[in-house]
Amino acid sequence: MKKKIVLVFFLICLMLSLPATAKASLGDVLLKVGSRGPDVVELQTKLNYVGFNVGKADGIFGNMTKEGVMNFQRANSLAVDGKVGPMTVKSLNKVYLQKQPQTLPQAQTQNNVNSILSTAKQYIGVRYQWGGTSPSTGFDCSGFVYYVFKQNGITLPRVSRDQYTVGTKVSFENLQPGDLVFFSFSGNGVVDHDGIYLGGGQFINSSSSKGVTIYTIGPYWKSVYVGARRVI
Template sequence: MKKSVVAFSTLAILSSTFVSPALASTYTVKSGDTLSKIAQKHNTTVHDLKQLNHLKTDFLRINQKILTSNSDKTSNDSSVSLKKTKNTTYTIVSGDTLTRIANKHNLTLAELMKMNNLKSDRIYAGAKLIVSKSTTTTTIDLPGSSKPSNPTETPANSATYIVVKGDTLSKIAIKTKLSVAQLKAFNSLNSDFIRVGQKLRLSKSSSSSTPANNDDKVEAPSSGSKVAKLVSEAKKMIGTPYSWAGASPSGFDCSGFIYYTFKKAGYDISRVSSSTYYDMGKKVTSPKSGDLIFFATGSSKAVVSHMGIYLGGGEFIHASSSKGVTITSTSNSYFKSRIIGYKSL
């Protein structure tokens, strides 16, 4: 059966003649919502919401789109706002799983399920899944020229650029009027791999601190960050004995240690095997503190059988079957040749 990835877009025209004095924005109805609650959230009234949406009753449906008044944006009768949403879809084929599809499109399982409002991992061949979304808004003067607006984009004259979902070095180069070679040189990049949220220097003289993409120059997590909390919780468990299937301070196996420390650090994570964590995660070519490191310690070099948390500087913390929770170097003679790769959850 043929696989396909399709990009399509929807266009919503929100004219200032529909809403005065503000531009209209869209709200998706959730379980438990009422017109009164929605009106309070958006600083408007039930009467105005009903009039704006041509509603005859107070009845709402889950996932229904409601136009609201966006009070922090002003407009006039000579402008129109156009919102364009582009979705890229993937057609499921026989043998696919959500995890495999997520990995193909550099998503986590949780991101893919949220994007498609899935409550379970059951999928069917022939069905389509959204694998990426992007939205741009353009304001057009009547008469006048269009003014593209996207609050997630970094201005071209900024010293740094923050990577957003869907970005590639080529796209960023076009946005910032640089070449890919310049971007790679300014940021000491050895590959085209970039991460969402990563800061890129846009000039050689930029004073912003951007970590180089190699193991021995990993940026330390900032104080109070989620990653710092994760590392702190992991180090508290040093010396805890190994226990097969253990997931508590009385004893851990390798995946149980990951589950416990991530939960303590505030991450929403399930208790699964090391191989499943590997399948769930996003591939990382330039690991940083807080990423996961995976090993094949069994007879097959292709099967994930052990894991730990990468600390940066060529070290990782894990629940060793011989030493319990301990910190080990990635250059360790036993583990170095057994590294399968790095992933982030």
């Protein structure tokens, strides 16, 4: 009996120790009618953005979402089954990225940077919420980045792993305010966290422990740093 209690306690501790910021990326899990959650929100957002209306991005894969998926699959010469697996996601991401805004003139770019940093700082103290994309519910890391840029007319992919694919690669030495900075808490180089670089070695992000806050990129953050992208 004691051994069983010890085993249960061990399993509980193991579950609690898993990183709170780890999340599946769109395409990791097959989505179909009945699926729910942040991946479905991302799917619906992208379908709406590329012109396949599925209504409100509510995170519920219903018949309207299925119809939008089938229309997208039909238009892109994919197997038309209304289910979203790796091939459909790959095609959707490609079309989505092709519709992203082009590079802005330098003066307008600087104005955008200032506006983005100002917007980001407005939400310091907003709590962390896995899958969150608004100040009313809380933000996860990529949800915060997505929201801030969206408020400034720039639509990014929903999750950090996909955000790492847009824009231009930037070296650590050439970071500028407004750049996106990416990290891998798992230590395997797979992006699972990001934020917005403020300048002076600092970035703003939504962390699972403190919500929206500013950190200095010191020894710890450098140890999990993956790279940066410039999208404005």
